[in-house]
Amino acid sequence: MTEATTTEKSAILTVEAPANLDLESYIANYRGHTKVSRACFIAERCPALEIEAYKLALFETQTNSFDTHKYEHIITRLNAALKARNEPEIPVDKEWIQTTQKQAKATAEKLEAELRNYKNNMIKESIRMGHNDLGDHYYSCGELANAQRSYTYTRDYCASSSHVVEMCLNVIKVGVEQRAFSYLHNYIVRAESVSDIPNKPNTISKLKCCSAIAHLESTNANKYKHAAKLFMEVAFGMENSFNEIIAANDVAVYGGLCALATFDREELKSKVIDNVNFRNYLELEPQIRELITSFYNSKYSTCLQILEEYKASLKIWTLNDFLLDIYLSAHVEHLFNMIRRKALVQYFTPFSAIDLNVMAKSFSTNVKDLEDELAKLIAENEIQARIDSNKKILRVSEHQQDQRKLVFDRTVATGEEYQRASSALLLRLSLIKADMI
Amino acid sequence: MADSTATAAQSRAQETSTDDAVAHIVSNANFKDISNRLLPLLRAFTLTTYLGKCSNGADPLDQLDPQEQSLGYLFFITTRCISDLQSNARDLLRRLIFFINTFSPEQVHLAPERFTLIADALSHLAHRLESPIIPVRPLRTAIQRFCGDRPVFTSLHASLAKYALLAKLYKDPLPVLDWDIEHVDATLDTNIEGFLSYYYYGAMIYIGNKKYGRALEFLSLAISAPSQAVSLIQLECFKKYVLLSLIQYGKLQPLPKYTATVISKFVRRHCRQYISFADVYETQCIEKLTPALEKRREAFEKDNNWGLAGQCLRALQQQKIQGLTRTYITLSVSDIAEKVGFIGEDANPEVEKNILEMVEQGSIFASIEHTGRGDHDEMVSFHDNPNSYDTSESLAILDEKISQAVMVGERLNRQDKSTALDRDFMSRMMLMVDGSQMSAMYEDEVDIMVDDDGRLYA
Numbered sequence: 001m002t003e004a005t006t007t008e009k010s011a012i013l014t015v016e017a018p019a020n021l022d023l024e025s026y027i028a029n030y031r032g033h034t035k036v037s038r039a040c041f042i043a044e045r046c047p048a049l050e051i052e053a054y055k056l057a058l059f060e061t062q063t064n065s066f067d068t069h070k071y072e073h074i075i076t077r078l079n080a081a082l083k084a085r086n087e088p089e090i091p092v093d094k095e096w097i098q099t100t101q102k103q104a105k106a107t108a109e110k111l112e113a114e115l116r117n118y119k120n121n122m123i124k125e126s127i128r129m130g131h132n133d134l135g136d137h138y139y140s141c142g143e144l145a146n147a148q149r150s151y152t153y154t155r156d157y158c159a160s161s162s163h164v165v166e167m168c169l170n171v172i173k174v175g176v177e178q179r180a181f182s183y184l185h186n187y188i189v190r191a192e193s194v195s196d197i198p199n200k201p202n203t204i205s206k207l208k209c210c211s212a213i214a215h216l217e218s219t220n221a222n223k224y225k226h227a228a229k230l231f232m233e234v235a236f237g238m239e240n241s242f243n244e245i246i247a248a249n250d251v252a253v254y255g256g257l258c259a260l261a262t263f264d265r266e267e268l269k270s271k272v273i274d275n276v277n278f279r280n281y282l283e284l285e286p287q288i289r290e291l292i293t294s295f296y297n298s299k300y301s302t303c304l305q306i307l308e309e310y311k312a313s314l315k316i317w318t319l320n321d322f323l324l325d326i327y328l329s330a331h332v333e334h335l336f337n338m339i340r341r342k343a344l345v346q347y348f349t350p351f352s353a354i355d356l357n358v359m360a361k362s363f364s365t366n367v368k369d370l371e372d373e374l375a376k377l378i379a380e381n382e383i384q385a386r387i388d389s390n391k392k393i394l395r396v397s398e399h400q401q402d403q404r405k406l407v408f409d410r411t412v413a414t415g416e417e418y419q420r421a422s423s424a425l426l427l428r429l430s431l432i433k434a435d436m437i
Numbered sequence: 438m439a440d441s442t443a444t445a446a447q448s449r450a451q452e453t454s455t456d457d458a459v460a461h462i463v464s465n466a467n468f469k470d471i472s473n474r475l476l477p478l479l480r481a482f483t484l485t486t487y488l489g490k491c492s493n494g495a496d497p498l499d500q501l502d503p504q505e506q507s508l509g510y511l512f513f514i515t516t517r518c519i520s521d522l523q524s525n526a527r528d529l530l531r532r533l534i535f536f537i538n539t540f541s542p543e544q545v546h547l548a549p550e551r552f553t554l555i556a557d558a559l560s561h562l563a564h565r566l567e568s569p570i571i572p573v574r575p576l577r578t579a580i581q582r583f584c585g586d587r588p589v590f591t592s593l594h595a596s597l598a599k600y601a602l603l604a605k606l607y608k609d610p611l612p613v614l615d616w617d618i619e620h621v622d623a624t625l626d627t628n629i630e631g632f633l634s635y636y637y638y639g640a641m642i643y644i645g646n647k648k649y650g651r652a653l654e655f656l657s658l659a660i661s662a663p664s665q666a667v668s669l670i671q672l673e674c675f676k677k678y679v680l681l682s683l684i685q686y687g688k689l690q691p692l693p694k695y696t697a698t699v700i701s702k703f704v705r706r707h708c709r710q711y712i713s714f715a716d717v718y719e720t721q722c723i724e725k726l727t728p729a730l731e732k733r734r735e736a737f738e739k740d741n742n743w744g745l746a747g748q749c750l751r752a753l754q755q756q757k758i759q760g761l762t763r764t765y766i767t768l769s770v771s772d773i774a775e776k777v778g779f780i781g782e783d784a785n786p787e788v789e790k791n792i793l794e795m796v797e798q799g800s801i802f803a804s805i806e807h808t809g810r811g812d813h814d815e816m817v818s819f820h821d822n823p824n825s826y827d828t829s830e831s832l833a834i835l836d837e838k839i840s841q842a843v844m845v846g847e848r849l850n851r852q853d854k855s856t857a858l859d860r861d862f863m864s865r866m867m868l869m870v871d872g873s874q875m876s877a878m879y880e881d882e883v884d885i886m887v888d889d890d891g892r893l894y895a
Contacts, residue, residue, distance in 0.1 A: 378764040390767040390816045430621045
């Protein structure tokens with residue numbers, strides 16, 4: 001399993017245990033490898049839930065996969081945690097490890113032999129299935145690189161569109177787990193362009209989810225916007241059929257946050273609030289819905305309050321603590337900042353002058369901090385205004401005058417620059433002519 | 438005919454008396470004679486000839502007219518001033534100055550190497566009379582009269598700048614410095630060293646006048662002059678260039694793209710301290726700047742750049758204050774001090790002083806209010822630039838700038854035409870007739886391998 005450190009850019013933050021996080025039911029939303037990944041992720045970040053999370057992960061690994069490396073890794077971490085709490089350690093089940101490894105190797109050999117056989121017989125379909133099975137096997141053993149390779153081999157042997165789709169989905173699945181999102185786009189696009197996809201709405205939704213997650217992880221500046229748009233388009237029928245990667249709640253949460261951070265008011269209304277489809281998702285996460293509506297209605301204090309609570313602790317039965325979520329944690333701070341800035345800018349737009357005290361109260365912060373934040377926004381040209389620090393007023397700056405002056409200033413500067421450059425070049429030319437080097 | 442005269446003259450050179458010399462000079466009156474016959478004779482005369490007196494005891498200098506017989510006079514007087522034997526320095530100086538004020542440029546154009554000696558003459562006299570300010574004015578007049586309409590680079594330019602610096606006369610040479618040189622003529626006994634020195638000293642004079650923008654221009658001209666080897670002058674220029682660029686623009690301006698690559702590489706190796714200092718400056722963080730400055734103190738002092746470096750700190754503070762004018766309408770002095778990074782008890786008066794200075798210079802527009810109310814007892818209000826370009830003055834300024842730009846455009850056109858008619862250029866273009874390449878080349882500007890220094894016109 002990839003260590004979370006490969007994707008975390010900063011140090012791993014520890015988070016206080018959220019009040020009512022029911023780890024069991026949270027994890028029960030997911031299936032397969034992501035269950036283990038998420039559990040480990042939470043365990044690494046939250047000391048209070050560490051033991052429980054590791055135990056869950058252990059159980060899952062032992063029962064449903066052949067991944068002995070992961071098992072060992074989890075056991076060591078779990079025992080370290082237990083020791084730190086002076087609790088008895090869990091013995092490493094060496095026997096299980098050995099049998100599983102032997103079994104894994106045996107299966108691998110068998111599959112490879114079969115594959116060779118098929119290749120000799122040149123039966124396209126069998127070869128494809130052989131590669132596929134091999135890929136599946138490697139995947140459950142946790143050897144992701146091999147799995148990826150096997151799945152890509154099936155590409156050459158795909159005969160029908162359903163094969164193509166299956167291949168793409170497999171590759172994507174492994175890629176997401178490896179968190180190597182760069183080449184995923186290719187496969188997603190390829191899968192989407194296949195003409196008659198079986199089980200169309202669900203597959204399309206799955207693809208959109210993957211694409212959105214890939215965007216989140218990319219370094220594109222507009223990534224949140226792309227991700228948000230894609231999340232909006234996920235059909236609700238998908239429910240939990242894709243919970244090897246993402247659960248329905250997650251769609252609501254990710255989509256809602258990204259949309260809030262990047263959409264402007266019109267888009268927010270048309271694509272999110274009025275979006276029947278997405279509304280179903282929002283039902284699952286009423287907090288997010290409240291977040292969006294309060295922002296839209298300019299009740300910024302409620303909005304920001306909810307954000308704060310989400311960040312640190314949990315409300316009653318919602319299961320998503322953002323910082324403990326594997327895909328979102330790296331982006332939480334950033335998204336929150338974006339939302340806050342948008343709130344500030346939006347708050348100010350209808351006014352030409354506004355008292356900072358009033359503004360500070362509705363944003364539940366003090367005047368000094370607000371002033372600093374606003375100064376930063378002005379410096380980045382998001383707000384066209386200036387601060388009157390004496391009377392604590394934010395005043396709109398006049399554009400008209402500025403524009404005309406700007407043009408004049410620029411003209412004069414350009415003219416001088418032109419003169420200087422041309423004279424320099426002419427002089428240089430005559431130097432060269434005179435051979436004075 | 439002229440040849441034989443020259444050789445004959447040479448064989449008689451030993452014997453030519455001062456009398457004869459004077460006679461020759463006086464007899465060749467019209468310009469053609471002067472250039473064809475007199476000049477080789479003059480060049481052949483020896484030192485004694487020039488130093489001697491006429492047979493009737495009169496000083497040849499009295500007999501010759503500086504205006505009519507400028508060439509002859511030039512030879513006489515320069516030789517006399519330079520040689521150590523003469524003791525009447527003051528008298529010579531007077532004559533020399535008179536000459537400079539009255540000589541005829543066409544005649545002097547014929548012997549440019551002698552013209553150079555005027556600078557030496559003046560420096561000798563200055564040294565003799567122990568008054569360093571002597572050479573400056575005369576040199577200035579000499580250059581101005583010599584160049585006439587078209588400012589051309591002479592051998593005297595560098596000397597002018599140097600003596601002005603030594604004499605600490607920063608205002609005097611400005612008329613010459615401000616007059617942009619358009620043309621370099623190889624026949625005028627100038628060399629690249631003189632060129633570089635002129636621009637280096639000229640930049641220092643501008644620094645003395647606090648005209649940093651113009652100094653930067655000069656320095657960049659020197660640094661980007663075509664070269665195949667690096668001159669130390671250019672190295673020194675670059676060091677000052679870095680510091681000035683920081684003061685004036687807040688970041689290190691890139692050198693023009695036609696700077697020779699040898700130079701860029703060389704300065705990058707040898708001026709690392711400066712370049713790293715520029716990096717620190719660009720982070721706009723005052724707390725980091727002061728220690729960075731201290732660390733490089735020795736290096737800067739060795740290059741005599743410590744004063745400039747100190748100014749960088751000031752410039753950064755001012756630039757930060759300018760940034761503040763964009764975000765605030767009013768701000769208390771203590772807040773400014775905090776944001777910009779002043780520390781200590783005298784931070785507030787320091788800030789005030791800075792603001793006053795900036796207002797005087799015209800870089801910001803502000804007013805300070807002392808309301809005397811406890812914590813915020815001084816409020817600074819920033820105003821917009823009231824110059825909205827709708828007065829007749831600003832229109833006049835714009836007009837002038839337009840005409841200047843048009844003139845430069847005309848010069849470019851002329852140059853373009855003359856280059857296109859140049860034989861070398863045409864043969865080059867013929868060589869490159871590769872069908873498509875030819876037309877493509879013609880489409881582009883005259884940007885053809887201009888950075889192949891020397892090879893274009895070789």
